[in-house]
Amino acid sequence: MSRPTDTRPLSRPSWYQRFFASLMSAEQKIRVQDYDARKRTLLSDLRGDVLEIGPGAGANLPYYAKEVRWVGLDPNTAMFPYLQKEAQQLGMTIQVREGQAEQIDAADNSLDAVVSTLVLCSVSDPQRVLQEIRRVLKPGGRFVFIEHVAAPRQTRTRRFQRLVMPVWTPLASGCHPDRETWTTIEDAGFSSVHFDHFRLPVPIVGPHIAGYAVK
DSSP states (O other): OOOSOOOSOOOOOOHHHHHHHHHHHHHHHHOHHHHHHHHHHHHTTOOSEEEEESOTTTTTGGGSOTTOEEEEEESOGGGHHHHHHHHHHHTOOEEEEEOOTTSOOSOTTOEEEEEEESOTTTOSOHHHHHHHHHHHEEEEEEEEEEEEOOOOTTSHHHHHHHHHHHHHHHHTTTOOTTOOHHHHHHTSOOSEEEEEEEEOSSSSSOEEEEEEEEO
C-alpha cells in the first residue's frame, strides 16, 4: 500500500454511520480491559507496514510501536476524525483510507502485517477478505485477529445468536453473531494458524477467538 496521502474525495457518511462512529468511540473507552492483555501480546511487536481493516475509532492505536507505518481501511468515513484525533494524542503518523476489505488497494506481498479486531463478523464475504489478506501479506507476514464468534453448537447461546440475527445484523452494522470465524481462518490457506477461545461476560457476542496466522 503506497504511503503518499490519498487525495481521492471521501464519501459523505450517513446519519447512521455518524451515530455508529460516536457509539464505537464511547464503547472503546469502557471496554479497554476486556481485550487489553491480548492486544498487548498480539500488537506490540508488529513492525514495518501494517494495515488494519475496520479500525473503527482507533481502539488499537495505543498498542502499536510508534515506528509502525500504519494504514487504516474502513468504509465508514465518519470514523476518520476519531482515528486522527487518537493518533495525534499518541504522537503517531497514520493514513486512513476509505474502502472495503474484500478489495484491498495494496500490491501483492507488500505488507508485514494485517490486523482485524471485531471486523470479520460484519464483512459481506469473509472468505474473500481472507484471500485478500493473504495476497497482500509478505511471505512470513502475520495476520492478527481478535473476533467474536459463534457459541458452541447445540448450546443456548448459539440458538439465541441465530434467533436475534435478523434484528441484530441490520442494527449492528452488518454483524453476524453466529459465524464460526476460526474455521474460515483455518481454511484460508495460511501456513500456520495459532489462536485460543475465550469468553467475555456479555450476552450474544461473548464467545471470542484471538491469535494470528502466518502466510
